[in-house]
Amino acid sequence: MSPSRTGSVWQRGLKRGEDFPVALVLALLLGLWCSQALEMSVGKVASVEALNGSSVLLPCTYSSCIGIQNLYFNWQYNDNGTYRKICEATIKGPGFEPNVILFWDRVEFVGSSRSSNVSIVLHNITFEDEGEYICFGRNPKEKFRNHSTIYTLIVVSELKVVDKTLTIIIASAVGGLIGLLIVVMLLKALILFVIAKNHEKNKECLVSSSGIDNTENGLSGSKADNKPTPKA
Structure with missing residues (x-):
């Protein structure tokens, strides 16, 4: 199809009010927007098995293609449908460390904005600490778009061998x-x-044997050639 033909089809489609091209553009823009949105992640493994009385790391990192500004995050514990807040803070921007507010005595914040990390450590865990932990984030730079991820803690009396x-x-x-x-x-x-x-070794033996045979047979170069001619 020629360029003029293509252009005329496009123009006729717009004149008729066809919405397929508009829908396609909107879908592409939506996909681009979603790819730039805030994302919270606990890594490839979303659960951990820890020993009763030990300390356990609850990992969480954030990422955003367009950057962060006043990023709000918190950790929550799902207590049979009731979400109990563990800690919360706001990160002003890249390089600004958050002033984390802790609501649990046994929790330690070990994250850093330099590594986009908002992980926490839960000390002296008990069987009551078992369950789902939610890492939540909201980025005002993306029109307050938010995202959350779940990390499951399993508490055992002894680790499996x-x-x-x-x-x-x-x-x-x-x-x-x-x-x-x-x-x-x-x-x-x-x-x-x-x-x-x-x-x-065999080659050397063959050469040596050949020289000995020539000497005994009186060939050229042998001792027989050096004998004087007998006088008449």
Whole structure:
């Protein structure tokens, strides 16, 4: 289709009030906006299993393509549908450290705006601390768009011992196979070296035997040629 033909079709579509191009543009703009929105993340693993009485890190980081300004964040605990606030703070911008307000005595803020980190540590955990922890953020620079992510804490009386028998067997088999290949390569190199040495020795023997035969047969260059001619 020629450019003029394409242009006429577009113009006719606009004159008729067709909304398909407008909807397409809006969808693209919406996708671009969503890609720039604030995002809170707890990493690839969204749960942790910790020992009763220990300390556990609750990780959370934030990111935004267009930057942050007066970013508000907090941590909450889901207590059977009732959300209890653990801590909260506002980050004015990149490089500004937040003045965190703590609502739990056993909580320590370990994040930093330099690494876009708002993680906390929960000390001396008990079985009552088990459950969902929500990391929430709201960025006014994106028209107060907010986002949250959930991290699940599982409290146990003792940590499970991971059975590494299969791993050890596989590692031993692989190591044995590699060792066998190395031994085979060394034997091959040794055999080739011995064969080469024997070949050189055989060549030397052949040359020596050929010289001895020529001397005994009175050929040119032998002792028989050096005998004086008998006088008449």
